[in-house]
Amino acid sequence: MQNFSFRNPTKILFGKGQIGSLDGEIPTNARVMITYGGGSVKKNGVLDQVRAALGGRTVLEFPGIEPNPTYETLMRAVELAHREDIDFLLAVGGGSVADGTKFIAAAIPFKEEPWDIVAEGTPLSEAIPFGVVLTLPATGSEMNSVAVITRQATRDKLPFSSVLVYPRFSILDPTTTYSLPARQTANGVVDAFAHVLEQYLTYPVNAAVQDRFAEGLMLTLIEEGPKALAAPEDYDVRANIMWTATLALNGLIAAGVPEDWTTHMIGHELTALYGLDHAQTLAVLYPATMAVCRAGKRGKLVQYARRVWGIDNPSDEAAIDEAIACTRDFFESLGVPTYLADYGIEANAIPQVIDQLRRHGMVALGERKDVTPGVAEQMIALCLKADRSTGLNARAT
Amino acid sequence: MQNFSFRNPTKILFGKGQIGSLDGEIPTNARVMITYGGGSVKKNGVLDQVRAALGGRTVLEFPGIEPNPTYETLMRAVELAHREDIDFLLAVGGGSVADGTKFIAAAIPFKEEPWDIVAEGTPLSEAIPFGVVLTLPATGSEMNSVAVITRQATRDKLPFSSVLVYPRFSILDPTTTYSLPARQTANGVVDAFAHVLEQYLTYPVNAAVQDRFAEGLMLTLIEEGPKALAAPEDYDVRANIMWTATLALNGLIAAGVPEDWTTHMIGHELTALYGLDHAQTLAVLYPATMAVCRAGKRGKLVQYARRVWGIDNPSDEAAIDEAIACTRDFFESLGVPTYLADYGIEANAIPQVIDQLRRHGMVALGERKDVTPGVAEQMIALCLKADRSTGLNARAT
Numbered sequence: 001m002q003n004f005s006f007r008n009p010t011k012i013l014f015g016k017g018q019i020g021s022l023d024g025e026i027p028t029n030a031r032v033m034i035t036y037g038g039g040s041v042k043k044n045g046v047l048d049q050v051r052a053a054l055g056g057r058t059v060l061e062f063p064g065i066e067p068n069p070t071y072e073t074l075m076r077a078v079e080l081a082h083r084e085d086i087d088f089l090l091a092v093g094g095g096s097v098a099d100g101t102k103f104i105a106a107a108i109p110f111k112e113e114p115w116d117i118v119a120e121g122t123p124l125s126e127a128i129p130f131g132v133v134l135t136l137p138a139t140g141s142e143m144n145s146v147a148v149i150t151r152q153a154t155r156d157k158l159p160f161s162s163v164l165v166y167p168r169f170s171i172l173d174p175t176t177t178y179s180l181p182a183r184q185t186a187n188g189v190v191d192a193f194a195h196v197l198e199q200y201l202t203y204p205v206n207a208a209v210q211d212r213f214a215e216g217l218m219l220t221l222i223e224e225g226p227k228a229l230a231a232p233e234d235y236d237v238r239a240n241i242m243w244t245a246t247l248a249l250n251g252l253i254a255a256g257v258p259e260d261w262t263t264h265m266i267g268h269e270l271t272a273l274y275g276l277d278h279a280q281t282l283a284v285l286y287p288a289t290m291a292v293c294r295a296g297k298r299g300k301l302v303q304y305a306r307r308v309w310g311i312d313n314p315s316d317e318a319a320i321d322e323a324i325a326c327t328r329d330f331f332e333s334l335g336v337p338t339y340l341a342d343y344g345i346e347a348n349a350i351p352q353v354i355d356q357l358r359r360h361g362m363v364a365l366g367e368r369k370d371v372t373p374g375v376a377e378q379m380i381a382l383c384l385k386a387d388r389s390t391g392l393n394a395r396a397t
Numbered sequence: 398m399q400n401f402s403f404r405n406p407t408k409i410l411f412g413k414g415q416i417g418s419l420d421g422e423i424p425t426n427a428r429v430m431i432t433y434g435g436g437s438v439k440k441n442g443v444l445d446q447v448r449a450a451l452g453g454r455t456v457l458e459f460p461g462i463e464p465n466p467t468y469e470t471l472m473r474a475v476e477l478a479h480r481e482d483i484d485f486l487l488a489v490g491g492g493s494v495a496d497g498t499k500f501i502a503a504a505i506p507f508k509e510e511p512w513d514i515v516a517e518g519t520p521l522s523e524a525i526p527f528g529v530v531l532t533l534p535a536t537g538s539e540m541n542s543v544a545v546i547t548r549q550a551t552r553d554k555l556p557f558s559s560v561l562v563y564p565r566f567s568i569l570d571p572t573t574t575y576s577l578p579a580r581q582t583a584n585g586v587v588d589a590f591a592h593v594l595e596q597y598l599t600y601p602v603n604a605a606v607q608d609r610f611a612e613g614l615m616l617t618l619i620e621e622g623p624k625a626l627a628a629p630e631d632y633d634v635r636a637n638i639m640w641t642a643t644l645a646l647n648g649l650i651a652a653g654v655p656e657d658w659t660t661h662m663i664g665h666e667l668t669a670l671y672g673l674d675h676a677q678t679l680a681v682l683y684p685a686t687m688a689v690c691r692a693g694k695r696g697k698l699v700q701y702a703r704r705v706w707g708i709d710n711p712s713d714e715a716a717i718d719e720a721i722a723c724t725r726d727f728f729e730s731l732g733v734p735t736y737l738a739d740y741g742i743e744a745n746a747i748p749q750v751i752d753q754l755r756r757h758g759m760v761a762l763g764e765r766k767d768v769t770p771g772v773a774e775q776m777i778a779l780c781l782k783a784d785r786s787t788g789l790n791a792r793a794t
Contacts, residue, residue: 001411001412001632001633001636001637001640002412003411003412003413003414003415004409004411004412005408005409005410005411006408006409006411007406007407007408007409008405009404009406010404011402011403011404012401012402012403012404012652013402014398014400014401014402014403014652014653015398015399015400015401015653016400017400018400205633206633206636206637207633207636207637208617208620208621208633208637208641209613209614209617209637209640209641209644210640212610212612212613212614212616212617213609213610213613215609215613216606216609216610216612216613217606217609219609220605220606220609223605224605235398236398236602236603236604236605239398239603239604239653240398240603240604240605240606243398243606243607243652243653244605244606247606252649255409255411255640256411256412256636256640
């Protein structure tokens with residue numbers, strides 16, 4: 001096991017009716033800005049519940065934070081907050097709203113050019129406090145210190161992180177997810193599953209309990225994901241997915257183990273260039289990551305095959321083949337296509353993505369820093385379309 | 398899944414060499430009191446490492462905190478702290494030292510009779526800050542807000558809890574556990590395993606990920622426990638046990654599920670009356686808890702049999718029998734005897750324990766509050782000695 005430091009100060013209020021707890025979590029004299037997205041929180045009544053719970057406070061609203069929240073939009077929120085002397089933010093929505101709100105919280109007191117927080121990783125000295133009312137389980141942003149921000153003008157989609165942008169609290173009421181479109185439900189399951197893989201599918205370091213926890217998260221998503229699509233208003237199913245997605249990226253399973261994140265970094269470029277949903281990029285890329293990095297990930301791939309997919313084929317190589325196929329089938333079964341061709345993207349994408357990776361300095365990715373642009377190119381090539389001739393999709397040859 | 402609130406603010410610094418991090422975690426102008434136990438931290442060099450890391454600060458020491466820390470001893474520490482104007486505590490040792498230090502931290506600023514914190518559950522309005530350098534993985538006290546304190550004069554052993562007694566930080570260096578006697582290593586594994594059972598072996602509430610995490614903790618203890626006895630200086634084994642014991646009782650697996658704690662409450666009385674090690678009482682009682690509460694715990698007992706012990710007997714009843722036997726065999730395999738007769742305790746203990754339970758108001762224990770003194774009596778009767786005639790030890794009849 002590797003040495004680690006772990007502290008996660010976010011308070012989670014979980015369950016039906018918890019939005020009413022807001023009143024106890026935000027100072028009564030706070031000047032609050034509610035941030036949200038495209039209006040689904042208006043339609044499903046969540047925004048009304050939030051407004052009711054905040055009764056008596058000075059409350060402003062900033063709608064219109066888009067999926068893959070943009071610097072351009074968020075800076076308008078920063079200006080509004082300055083103008084109105086806002087001192088508490090409340091994100092109401094999914095990971096994009098939470099991520100965008102982290103950037104707003106960091107940018108409000110920032111003295112220099114705020115884009116440097118993202119592009120240069122300039123450390124923060126302060127951030128204004130904020131909470132989250134989560135309505136889409138997926139990114140884990142509600143209980144971590146990371147955000148991914150896009151600059152529209154330059155098609156940059158990049159992460160930043162600071163201990164100052166942990167939410168003070170996050171409210172997770174599974175009933176707010178009943179009305180999610182199937183596509184967003186499925187995307188959330190794929191995203192959470194990929195988060196676990198990024199922290200699990202590296203090389204073994206004898207971190208027994210982290211492995212067991214990661215496997216438990218994946219087993220839960222495999223069991224509960226399809227149920228959520230079949231029965232969107234099953235409370236326990238929604239609750240299990242919501243809590244699992246949070247635990248998938250709150251620092252817990254990363255403590256003491258190597259991490260990868262190759263798939264996410266390449267996926268960010270696909271989203272920035274072609275507008276694919278974040279989870280779609282992960283569903284496309286992960287089988288290829290497994291195939292191309294098969295040698296380096298062999299030990300964990302075998303464990304993944306045995307413990308997560310229950311594959312008892314005595315041949316380790318055959319078990320790995322089956323596990324990669326199971327992963328792809330799982331994503332497809334949720335309705336998320338796993339080839340670039342399914343999204344109308346062809347081979348000319350390869351040089352474009354590679355150029356972007358180079359431009360962002362992503363030239364040594366992965367747990368061993370050995371995923372060069374050349375290796376990334378192999379991965380993307382495997383994602384183009386199904387090659388039925390091999391008998392296994394995207395099987396390494 | 399049940400509604401829950403979860404927040405754990407303790408910072409964990411994990412791994413070899415982390416004691417050196419102390420300097421960054423305690424204010425340089427703090428007046429520190431180091432609390433410890435019987436001197437093992439002197440022998441194994443941990444206290445020297447701690448002193449070196451605290452260099453430059455005003456540091457006092459309070460040794461002599463015993464296993465099952467007593468009010469009588471701890472109040473002497475409180476007096477010393479008052480006299481010397483101590484404003485930071487550092488517990489160096491196992492769960493007893495951590496628990497005792499929580500009481501000291503709470504009692505120093507407490508205006509009334511400090512025993513009321515324990516006996517009456519009087520809420521705290523403040524506590525002085527403290528950290529932990531853990532040397533014995535077992536109780537989880539290093540990352541939770543609970544302590545168990547004994548009043549020697551009256552043989553009361555009782556828990557108290559407050560959000561004000563989370564450690565500010567805990568340092569977990571697995572190498573500090575290399576020199577533990579086998580008995581303490583084994584006790585720690587049993588204690589952590591029993592903590593998981595208290596939060597898992599109740600009734601199902603469709604809390605899929607909590608169940609998976611609890612099972613992962615137990616599987617890790619089953620795999621790593623015997624290795625720690627066989628190879629006491631295997632770093633990864635010690636690391637796995639140390640982190641597992643912390644995660645077994647830091648609030649995570651309890652979030653959203655019912656809890657039992659019958660076995661602990663009866664066990665506390667056995668320790669207070671007869672001086673058994675805490676873990677010994679759990680090893681003795683848990684098979685009996687499973688047998689006597691078999692009907693109420695049936696669903697989870699079957700799941701425990703299948704997922705933790707891998708029992709594939711098609712009969713659920715037979716699988717439960719096997720799982721209870723496996724539990725007992727596991728404790729025995731670690732060298733912890735599982736019958737009261739092994740500790741020289743006979744049937745006359747039953748009325749004494751029941752009297753104590755009544756005196757402490759423990760008359761409706763368990764996840765359904767249906768463990769009356771009568772039920773507790775049945776449990777203790779099953780613990781007296783092995784009944785080979787049934788073919789299964791302590792099998793419910």
